[in-house]
Amino acid sequence: MAMVLAVAACSDPTQNDDTDSAGDEGTDGAAEDTTLNAYLYQPPAANWSPMAPANGPDGVVMNLIYDSLLGVNPDYELYPRLATDLPEISEDGLTITYTLQEGLTWSDGEPFTAEDVVFTYNLMANPDTGSTASARFVDVVGGPEVTAGTADTVSGFTAPDEHTFQIQLTKPNVGIVGLTQNIWIVPQHVLADVPLDEMDTTEFFTQSPTVGLGPYTFVEYQTDQYIHLVKNPAFREGEVDIDEIFLRPVTSDVATAQLGTGEMDLAQIAPPDLETVEALDGIEVGSGPGAGYIRTSVNEKKPYLQDVRLRQAMMYAIDRQGLIDEAMAGEAQRVNGSFMNEALPDDLEAYDYDPDRARELLAEMGWDPEQVVELSWIPGQRDRDTAATIVEAQLNEVGIKLVLNQVQPGELTDMMNAQSYDMTLYGGGNYATEPFSVYPINGCATWFPDGANLTFWCNEEFDALMLEANSTVDEAARYELFQQAARIENAEVPMIYLYNPNTIWAYTDRLTGFEPIGDQTNPFWNVQEWSLDG
Template sequence: MSVLWRQPVTLNPLFSTSGSEQQVERLMFGAIVKMSGDLVPTPDLAESIDVSDDATVYTFHLHQDITFTDGEPLTAEDVVFTLETALNPVTASIWRGRLLGIAGAEAYPDDADSVSGIAAPDDYTVEITLAAPDSAFLPIICNFSGLGILPKHILEDVAPDQLQAHPYSLAPDVTAGAYQFAQFEADQYLEITANPDYFGGAPAIERMFLRIVTPNVGISQLETGEMDLLALPVNEAERVRTLPDITVISVPSPSMDFLALNLNREYLQNPGLRQAMMHAIDRQAIVDNVLQGEGEVVNSPIFGPEWMGVPEGLNEYAYDPEQATQILADSGWDTSQTLQIMHIPDQGVKDAVISIIQEQLRTVGIQSEILQVDVAELNRRYITDNDFDIFYNAGGVFRADPSISGTYFLTRNFTPAGGNASHYSNEQVDELYAAGQATGDTGERQVAYTELAQILNADLPWIYLWSPNSLYAVSNRLQGYAAPSYIDNKFWNAETWSVSE
């Protein structure tokens, strides 16, 4: 079968910054915990999970019959190796920021030979002790699709600072997931094949091709029967619904579209500029007309899950170009300044959206130019070098748990060893994330995260746009597919799929 995909930068789960890559890596590597289609942390390589009453100790009991594709057993030592490698600052893994809550993580490796909070009492048990209670630890470690577990016996002799460039990172030929690496042809496809020795039983679909083509080409291949599954651009939904033997599915998404601002740029530290941008963009009209109603406007990165809901007391930043112009003038903004907005092209609706945003900003006196980049250039500018003004981004699983947004706003999560590419820092925000994670009481968590949302809504480290629905086009011959709310978690249950001829 064939699935529409995007050109990867890496196939090593320690370094993937996109859900597009991580969902496939989870399928090849397996994760101790994966995210289900409805955003619930679910055991994967782990058979069961125990959590202490105070949410400081998480014990993972691994399946005892897991082997890597070279026949070596997967044990707790591989999990410990993966976690400690991710935490080593020299590795420069985006996972480091997500794992820094583990006891002893900050001291490793300069002041300690191992991470004190990670232990392997036996071959099939991993015990993680946190420095402070964290009721959201499981959602964090399965964000986006879960951290793939690396084979220690293959990679332990590779220096951490050489791991990203190692051939294994684009040809991971020893893994333990349901599917195994077969072949990668840049700009063409990734081929993966069913792992006959997978502990859960060999998948029914023997071979998958993840085809690296534009959405338009993907839809054409859908019509001819060459493509079985793709994330559907909303502007093509009406036409695709008329195709025989194809089902279109729309699901509310946990993700959001946003403009990430580089707050290391002095001119972007102007709060009036950011407020003016919010009022200048007609977000509701874009949702209604461009997204064809498939989404909802958001005013902070916190808008779920059900117990949280949408926080009260947020400025809704109604579309008001006159107010935007006045705020901009009062802020002293230099209207001759030109901002650069990074954008990955050939994304259908997003290409139209970025042009609309550019024009609406221009109308109120904010000049901008669109810098089109590929994924490799984006990662260099956005993650590695912090060399950008604004990036039109989309994704995330914000609706799964409010704590997940900390990936992007906690001070400790500055890129490149975290997801905070804006380099936003607010001590009160850091404290509120900690308060929300320190208790399992949803009422207390809601209070902390409501205050947090109000601060992020006022500070505007991002320009919040909308949460688009996830749309899928699925061939009727694909059996067992359960559309996930997160568009880049398409393979969450791929082990159970089959194809009818």
């Protein structure tokens, strides 16, 4: 491994020559190392700490150099990674037990045990480490004490033996499995002596996270040029096939051009570029639905936005399928609520495009056609910019005087803090893996800034169903409760649901085993199954 690292670090990956072709035979008859060049959609913040605030480009790197107890597949289903199976939840819902794979080692040869998991989860639960996730552990025994600074470790995280990790809860919280499944486990033997308040600035996370459990190990980051990774021979599923990966933060236009020249092997592309990329020789295209969606919040603290009939009228007034065809080249799906997969009932109101129905609802409620409603959003993403103009035109057509307001991120934050906005256009989230993740955007107790509820909608029946579902161990009963909550949300339309965008991937036909996923931060979810042919 030391030899591989030394050779890789000394090579100049930015230079192309005739000896660098993947899969070619050298003069001694041995196959050359295979190198994959992959697009990184933004430069990383270069803080590869699981405790740091979520940042997509850094997440791509961490998905390669670290590993987690569970993973998420392209269907957004949980599957075991470091664990042998999905966790066992006790009948009373108070104990969650993970059984870990045996015989695993860190990339430096040290054994991996349950103590590493306990160590990592304690870091995640402690805000002194820079963790932004401590609130997830409020129902874990001892979690609130660590958050308050009256305890150093969470007593509810234990390792009964070296292959078992347990979480003890003060009350049932089934959703904690889905909300914490992707915590990247870090090495206790490397980090145990780092003071907690220095953990987020330690060199290991900010410069050289070279010890991990992932399929690749970190070599170097050349700022704004590339991140260089080499395969980890100690990976749990055996040595991966592709020897090294260069993640290159370039613009999407450059990535598209480099696909055509052969300089880029894998890239995420924008829908407007799809036709161009599909015409390239030797390039395959695949896509997967995202786990979140694009929507506009409606600020119900404004008296003129409180009537549910107004929000229903907006849904009928917008030709969402036409928007998808125009802004997303068809690479998206209409949504009629926040819930996905099994939590989504099949009897929701579809809000098909019906401007006449929209006008009827507005007349019924006595809507003032002179009332101005402002839609604020951060410009720069082509699909959202197009969506904003379409929404403006179609709401004006039915008698809602919508005006557009382009703002910068700081301006929007100020408007959110002041609760001065009428509507905002935004997207994101993962509501496909764990349905309880819908609660923070809709709950009565999660109004911004205490939570992510930007609409200030509140329905006590919805809340009760969500909280009951989160404490229900029986899966069928749990999803029935989520579906009941979904019907309430769909009927009251706290936000205007637009579309769930696909993530589109383009890749060289020399790459086999690649399976597209809608999560743009985890294209390498099954990289151990990939091969790169000459």
